[in-house]
Amino acid sequence: MSKLGLLVNGEPRQLQAPATLSDLLVRLGLDPRMVVVELNREIIRRGRLGEVALRDGDQVELVHFVGGG
């Protein structure tokens, strides 16, 4: 079993291959309804998270709404 080296929100993270973006969210304990996902600067629609396979070296941004003016 190989491991994927990812950069998630700027932090290095490892994930067992093969894995999709959905797998990553599950692993991080995140509710996909509360998260917007960008993979290598491209937004991935919520409905596609389970289809998109992660590759070694991928950069993932996971964002949400916080307090702001």
Added chain:
Amino acid sequence: MRLESGVMTDQLFDPPLVIGGHTFRSRLLLGTGKYRSNAEMVRSIEASGAEVVTVAVRRIDLDRTREEGMLYHLDPKRFFLLANTAGCYTADEAIRYARLAREAGFNEFIKLEVIGDQATLLPDVAGLLTATRTLVKEGFQVMAYSNDDLITALRLEEAGAAAVMPLASPIGSGLGLLNPYSIRTIKQRLRVPALVDAGVGTASDACVTMEQGVDGILMNTAIAEAQNAAAMAGAMRLAVEAGRLAYLAGRMPRREIAVPSSPTKGMVG
């Protein structure tokens, strides 16, 4: 017209605030940043009567998520979540944040900020115009945070902004309305709504700002940093309403001389 405070006024009709085809019931829009607690934020929003609340787009803290996510505290069915591009210094960055915000799936509105300077947080006009054009093409309803310059406001309207939001004074400064003439002129010249965003410090600032005729006010720090935030939110609600009503009522002319209010005839000899 019946005001929220219960005051009835005859022969005055105030059409509702419409931005980008969407009708809003309150002219007071609230930011959700800098509150001492989420509970205090929610109490303040309720006291303010605001429908539109702004939120920022940020990375999830991977070790601690639950407490900072606004969706855990604000019901998106009850409030209109207006995402901002605060913290963005280029058009490209602001466009990226706007797209991320839209993907959250609530609406097509974006409070566009392109900041030009860290010390004053004043807007970068060129960046604002570029980002507005691109986002409008992509179907966004752009509410552009702008400086209080008429020509900038007109250019933003031409670029397709759904509303222009000139500042009263710098973000978080609480200095109040520094240039009433500018704000009044912008309001008079724009066809799209003009809302003041930033700078209000206390209720009197909100009232005098609304008296210029603007369509609404967006504020955050004046409430979040008040000693009692919810009480200030209630004061702001009344002040916005009072200022709006005074504007619609039409103020008396300013005079450089005194005019007696009591009869000059009939004085005892």
